[in-house]
Amino acid sequence: MRGISPIVAVVLFIAISVIAAIGVWYWVGSYTSKPAVVSYSSYISVESCDLTSITIRNTGLTAQDALSIPLYDNNNTQIGTVDLTNMTAGNAVKVFPKLMASNISSGLFRFVGTGVQNTVFNCFRPDKASLFFNGINSYVSAPTSSLNNFSNGTIAMWIYPYPTQMAAASLGLHGAFFSKQQDGVNTFAVLSFGGTTLPSTIQFHLSNGGGTIATTGTVSANAWHHIAATWDGTNWKIYIDGALNITSANTNTLPNAAVPISIGAWSGDGNTYYNGSIDEVRVYNRSLNATEVNNSYLGNPPTDTNLNGYWKFDWDSLDYSGKGNNGTLQAGVTWTRDHTMG
Secondary structure (H helix, E strand, C coil), rough: CCCCCHHHHHHHHHHHHHHHHHHHHHHHHHHHHHCCCCCCCHEEEEEEECCEEEEEEECCCCCCCCCEEEECCCCCCCEEEEECCCCCCCCCECCCCCCCCCCEEEEEEEEEEEEEEEEEEEEEEECCCCCECCCCECCCCCCHHCCCCCCCCCHHHHHHHHHHHHHHHHHCHHHCCEEECCCCCCEEEEEEEEECCCCCCCCEECCCCCCEECCCCCHHHHHEEEEEEECCCCCCEEEEEEEEEEECCCCCCCCCHHHHCEECCCCCCEEEEEEEEEEEEEEEHHHCCCHHHHHHHHCCCCCCCEEEEECCCCCCCCCCCCCCCCEEECCCCCEEECCCCC
């Protein structure tokens, strides 16, 4: 009988080796691989959230199940990785998400990965809040001295409009979120939504006979937007989310008028009210430049002596500019932690 040729022997050796390797891999994998789907809500708890970190505790995952889990914010941006590999149940770990910057006080976060069920949790700073305006009769009033007789100035704030606000604007109810107006004729400063044809745009009016400018860009409902309007005796400008949207040549400035300001309403024009949340309202008696407005959007606003009114709305309506222009809550204004910007 003839022996096996060298070529056949090599082929058989390779085949046997491959089969053996597969067998070992299957035997080991059946004991060490994690389950096909792990519902981490059953095994992971969020112990605390603050400005800089989230503390997460492994409450039930074994070394066999544990792995590095990517952590995402609600915009599908990865903000960290929770490494639970070889951790015993009960140990806590921390991640430092970039979303929780100085100008962000709340956010939705979630675990997600191949074979991992989404686990969503909300994180917020308990010391922070914003004001909710019902769109019917609620607003905050502040003294005349907050905004009066400024040849240069800036109004800046965060707004979170509700869908009902957009619907009202489309019917011609502008929903002013900031105004200084004596009556239906004497208008001194108004920031509001556009009218029937452009309900998602932002309009700015300053001084009697000064006209109105409107943005070409729009804002969306159920989202925070930083709005800033500036004037310097030469131009009016509106910024949306830190970016200049429109410039209009206009020499009109803010006149001297003993009229209080209203946040969340256009009280002198048929009582047009805003529906949504408002936070971090600032008034300066100088025109901020583009870099300063963008820095304000990023959470680093100027804090110079030209800050003439600053309402944080963190469970109060005090003026934190040092000028004593404290606000007064009117009618149906309520505090909320659902939407907070600082």
